[in-house]
Amino acid sequence: MRKHREILGSVFLELSLKRVAAGIAFVCIAGLAAAVPPASAQGTFTITSSDLRDGATVGNAQVYDQDDCKGGNVSPQLSWHHAPAGTKSFAVTIFDNDAPGPGWWHWAVAEIPPSVNALPSNASASGYLKKIGAIEARNDWGSVGYGGPCPPPGKPHRYIVTVFALNTANLRLGQARHALMFDHEINTTMLAKASLTVTYGR
Template sequence: MSLDRPVAPNPYELLPSVASFDVRSTDVTDGAPLADAQVADAGNTSPQLSWSGAPEGTQSYVVTCFDPDAPTPSGFWHWVLVDLPADVTSLDTGAGAESASLPGKAFHVRNDGGTSGFMGAAPPEGDMPHRYFFVVHAVSEPTLGVDDSASPAVVSFNLAFKTLGRAVLHGTYQH
């Protein structure tokens, strides 16, 4: 079965331009298929991420994983981690687990699967390859101003006004 629909645009190219900085991963290669560890029915484990070169004035970070290719008008949020302290520049593999100990006052908001923390890739079987954008957002405030009951859309709305820079890495997966 293949869903007959166009490929969604890169959502980060549609946002206002902000400074870019570097994000790397020992678990995800930019543009390459995700490892089983990042797939929902295999490992369901968030990847290691490290970043550098964030813009001056960065006071915190938000880390997200978004699939614009999900068969919904709004895509699918797999991970939203809010209020990482500005002195944190890496996350270990598995930091997206619901039970993970997070630095400072950082917290997860629920993903579109309804749980807090990272939810691995899970596109419909036979669908086109999906892209999973792992993004580190450099934030101009020490806190984004939301709590753990916020939706990913509310987090994104707040990011629109408080993002100084963005580092983007993406992997792919097809079931």
């Protein structure tokens, strides 16, 4: 009888230890699951365009329309996907990293509402951006809004098109401020960014 009780005691102890181990494992798994950032479940923040293709040459519609360039100067269609949690606005820039000196700003847009996930072609000149409450910077051509590629003859330049997810809806900027000021405020409030690069040469 005593031996029987000892056996039962051992069985109960083993079962109890297994339950404790299972409980610890559950807590660890739950903790790991909670530690996974929401962005991982949503996917990577990305940018796409029906007018531009990453690594390809800019079409004539997006090329500048003054000086020696005879393009359409139409701002490109852009879409973005999987914005991170906490996004309160978006911004867009186009920058020529190969221009002499500090580079060349072609476009900067800020205060795009968080409900917007795309810009149509010609959003800059059509009035669409003003309609949704966005603001545009003065580019390095000296005009407000979009100014397309028009590099000097020679080696093609690379144009970096970037959309930013920001943690604020108010960058304390105004329409027509220089793009460099936009860039500074955008980068200090950035949650995530996605880019594509296109080229153009003459």
